[in-house]
Structure formats: structure tokens, C-alpha cells
Amino acid sequence: MIVTLLVALSGAVVSFLMSIVMWRVGIRYRLYPEIRDRDVHTRPTPRLGGIAMYTGLLTALLIASQIPYFRVVFYEGNQRQIIAILIAATLIVVMGVLDDFFDLDWTTKLIGQVIAAGLLAWLGGLQITQLPIGGVTITSTWSALALTLVGVVVVMNMMNFIDGLDGLVAGVAIIANGAFFLYSYMVLQLSSPSSYFSLATLVSATMVGVCAGFLPLNWHPARMFMGDAGSLLVGLMFAVASISIVSSVDPTTVFGNGVQFQRAQFATAFLPLLLPVAIMIVPVLDFGLAVVRRIAAGKSPFSADRKHLHHRLLDMGHSRLHATLIFYAWTAVISVGSLLFFVADQIVAWSFIGGGLLVCAIATLAPLSHRKRREYEVQAKPLATTTREIAVLDPLDRAATNPKERSA
Template identity: 40%
Template sequence: MIMYMLMLLTAACVSYAATWGARLIGDRLELFSPIRSRDTHSHQVSRLGGLGIFAGFLVALIVASQSFFVKDIFHGNASPWGVLAGAGVIVVVGLADDLLDLRWWVKLIGQSAAASVVAIWGVRMTVIPFVPEPIRVESDIVRIVLTAGLIVTTMNAFNFIDGLDGLAAGVAIIGGVAFFLTAYWVHRNAPLTDYSDLATLLTAVVVGSCVGFLPHNWFPSKIFMGDSGAMLIGLLMASAGIVSTGQITSGLYDRANGIPTIIPILLPFAVLFLPLLDLSLAVVRRTALGRSPWSADRGHLHHKLMDIGYSHRTAVLLMYMWTCILAFGGLAFAVFPWQIVLAVDLLATLVMGLITAWPYLSRRDVQEVR
């Protein structure tokens, strides 16, 4: 745990300092995000924050490769460097989009290229999570296609949810912590001679990079992470999930104090539920209106919260709370009896649903009285 925490702290410190530098460069060169009708900000803000997040990840990964305990992850394993290479590609694509506003199909090609780099030289989807038995994927071509498709989907999900100050970074921190605790707990309680794990390292570094970035991005934001930061987080979270999912058939999750095999299947979806839900609703909404699924609008979940009366900060905090319920509610299945967890999760969901809808319900009651 200590070494993972040191890597998290390294990523946080580097990310904080690098984001500060990116702020200075962006402000000096006036590389500001345009203020559009759908945007929630009213002042000029730079979009170079992805550079700070990437710097935290890059430095922490290099330090990890030379550090006690976690350096074992890199011995005879090219996956970490494949993930780093894919991250570098997506940051370049994201920066180009932030500065030049690329066409959607050009950005999609860039996303596919970054995801393919990870799939070819990094991690691959070897197992399709399925209940009651996971399905093994034997073909390398199918593995690469599945991996790239999952990474592209997750990148776009995080890109879509990045619409309010601190939202995407906070969601990544909460989900990453739940993911980290699960992966670490499993490996510490399994009969292994080497407890180091790439999924645990990736989530620790992602959380650290976002922790360092968040103070600059909290409302009112001093800098945006832009597409480069949002897509980078999506790529790293998806890569960690793929590594974790690939361990299902190894028996690791069965040996760790009887942890249910469904947890590595459930948790990635629970952690990414809000971004993926927002992505799915956006695609359906835009397609139904005869528009491109990649065209921007003001119909995302966080926009809806503000439309019914929540302030900017309150809407972000509500999204945080929903992420906590989903992420840690999924994690709890690994520790407590499923009947108790299910009951608590349903109660928490009901309470949060009422809290979320309260401005709308109260306004409707007032209108009925009038």
C-alpha cells in the first residue's frame, strides 16, 4: 500500500505543478476555450489542463518502473509502456481538437489510433465478462478490436461528462479509489508471491493525477482539462478495467477470501455508469433529432440538474454522490453479504433520487397549488 500511495502522491504533486505551468502558458498565449451558448462558464479559460494530468501520469509511471515493489510490474511486461504510448497519442489528438476544433470523424480516427496502440502493445481483452461463466477470447484480432472499441467508448463517455468545473476529475477520483481498493484488497488476500499489479498501479496514478489537477479546475475553474484530459482519463480507466477483467479466469478472485467472481465484472460498469449513461442518452437524443451523435448540445445529465434549479457546485456534488453510491455500492458486494448490500444500495438510490428530483417536485407542487 505504501508504494502505491507514494506513486499516487508523486502523480498528484507533478500534476499540480504541471497544471500550474499549463495555466501560465495557456493564459500567456491566450489559448482560451470559446464561450458558446451551451457552456456554463462566462470567463476566458485555457484548455491545456490535459498536459498537467499527462505529466503526472508520465512521471509517476517512470518513477514506479524504478521503485521498490512496483517495479516488478514492468519486468518482462510491455503493457505499462503500451498504455503510456497510447496515452501520449490521445493527448496529442486531444490537444489538436482543443486548439483546432477537429471534425468528429478526424477525432474518432485519432481515438481509434490511440486505443489500437494500447491494444497492440499494451493490454488486451482476453475475457468477456458474462454470468455465470466468462467467455474466453482466443483470437488476437478479436481481442484487439474489442479492446480498442471499449477504450474508445470509455474515452468518449468521460469526454461527454466533462461539462462542469471539477466534474470529470472528481468522478474519476471517486471511481478510481473504489477500483484501487478492490484490486489491492484482492491481491493482498490471495496466495501470491508477487502482490504487485498493473491495474492497482494505473488506478493509483490516475487518482493522483486528478487530485493534483482538481484544485485548478474547481469552480470557478482556472483551467479546463479539455478533450486531451478527459480522453486520457477514459483511456487509463478503461485500461485498468481491462487488466482487472482479464484476471477473472485466473482463479485470483476465487481464492481471495471467497470474493465473488462477479465483482470484477460489476465494478467497472458501476464506476463508469454515469459517464456511459450520459454517452448513451446523448447518442439516442441526437440521433432521434437527426443529428450526428458527436454534435454538441446542452442536454447532458449535469445540464439537466442545472436546468431544474441546482447551482453549478451543487450539481457537481450531486454527481459525486451518485458516483459514490454506484462505485462503493458495487465494492461493498465484495465485503458484506449481498442481501444487506443490495438493500442498502436500493435505499441509498431511492433517497438520492428524491434529493436529485426535489427542486422539480417542489416547483411542480407550488404550480399545482397556484
């Protein structure tokens, strides 16, 4: 684990330094697009963070390729896999940068995403060929290819859809990839006690470092955004890590029939399939609502609007920082709770998730109670003012406004 974390640290350092370089370049040459109606920021900000993150990712992978421990990832028949990942990442970053500057049509972006997913599945062999539900195998090559294409494109767009607040995607990615790193590492310990290195652990740990290196310049108030290049890259690499472990791990063979498996038999059996979705619950929810909303309005599911979850939190009265922290909290509760199914009793995991979700719900809805209280105070203020004004009137004026005094 220490070696993997050192590789992630190298990605964080390079990502941070390149973020500073790209920020200075963007400010000096005014490489920032105009503010759009759906944007929440009020000053022009460079969107070159994706390039810095991409550089950090390449550096970390290059360093890892020179470490003997990672031979199982780079050299034991996996060269095509690594090449496919690098080509797909490059394509996504280039397309994302072009979209940030020229606002590409949604069909063009979708085609680019499908090509990137196809490279992973066809050239790299990263396909969902097995579902971790009793070892169910997808025997049809075309079915596995189609499922992989859909999965990769959906994950990329989920991360892209929530990219609307300072530090939101970077922070959510750190939490999600951190949880997935711990899960994949623990699975690896049980399935391959002699080797603690895999593509899933390397990619998820590296993305934690890359996003952590970028976050200081993206924290509110952000000096630079990651843009579509960064958010799509984060989604792509999370999909790579998820597919690589989902298709290769059968919980019945990893956990056997011992006490650990019996302790959380149902939850653990579905954990490899549900964990990537669970720890990305906020992007999943936002993506699903956006698709339904846009299709119902007769629009493309990839068309832009200002009705995402982060927009709704701002409209409820949350500040941009508070809205970001709420997203972090929801993601952390689901992520940690999912991992607890692996290492603790079900009652502990469900109690943590239930209590955490309750606290998150209260924090999310708090502005509504504040708003109602303010509305009540505003409505009550004119009545109180009128009462005080009548109290200070002289007797003749009070008589004019009070029937009893007027009759007296």
C-alpha cells in the same frame, strides 16, 4: 499499498504544480478558446489541464519504474505494454489539445481514439481475451481486438461526454479509480499473496493522485479546465486498468468455493466485468442517452449538443456546484455498493445501494418540487392581493363590487 500511494502522491504534487504553471501560461498568453453555445461558464478559461495531468502521470510512472516492487509491472516482459500505454496516452493528449484549440472534426477524433486503442491492443497486448464469467475465453484474435477497440473508445468518450461542469470529471474519476484501486488490490491479495503490485493498482492509484492534484484549480469557480486532452486521458487510463484485471482474473479461481465465494456467489462472479461499468454509471448513462438521442435525430453520435445530464440538472434548477455534487453522490453510492459485494453480505450491499439511490433520487428531483411550490405561490399571489384590496375598500366601493351589499 503504502508504496503505491506514495507514487500516487508524487503524481498529485506534479499535477498540482503543473496546473498552476499551465494556468498562468494560459492567462498570460490568452490560450483559451471562445465560449461555445453549449458551455455553462461565462468567462474565457484555459483548457490546458490535460497537459498538467499528463505530466503528473508520466512523473508517477517514471518514479514507479525505479522502485523494485514494481518490477513485475515494468520489467518482467511488460516493456512493450508500458511503451504502448505511453504512446497511446501521448497521442490522446496531443489530439485533445488540438481539438480544444481548433475544434477537430468528429471523424478525426474518432480515428485518433481508435489508433490509441489499437496501440494498446496490438502493440501492448492489452486485450479482452477472457470474460470473468466462469473463465470464458475469447479464442478469436480478431474478436478480442475488436472488443478491446470498442471498449476503450467507449470508455474514453464516456468521460469526455460528462466534462461540462467544474470539477465533474476529476471528482468522478477520483471516486471511480479509488474504488477500482481497492477492488484490484483486494483481488491481488487473494490471487497473488506474495505480490501486491500490478498494472491495475498502479494506474488506478496514479490517476486518483493526478486528478486530485488538478481538482483545486478545477473546482467551482474553475480557473482552468482539463479539456478533451484530460477527459480522454482519464478514460484511456481507466480502460487500461479495467482491461488489465478483467482479462486476467477468474473469480472462481480467486475466491474458490469457500465461505467468501458462497457469501456473494452471483454478484462476485460478475463483479470484475460489471465493476468498471457500475462505478462509472453516470458516464455510462449519459453516453448511452446521448448516442440514442443523436442517432434518433439523424446526427452523428459524436456531435456536440446541450442535452447532457449535467445540462438537464442545471435546467431543473440545480446550481453548477449542486449538480456536480449530485454526480459525485451517484458515483459514490454505486462504487461503494459494488465493493460491499466483495467484503460483506449481499443484503448489506443491496441495502446500501437501495438506500443511497433513494437519497440521490430525492436530492436530484428536489428542485422540481420547489419549482411547483413557487409556481403555486405565483398563481395564488394575484388572488390574495385582490382579496386584500377588496377588504380595504370603503363601503361604497365594496358595494360596487359585492352584489349583496349593492342590493342592500
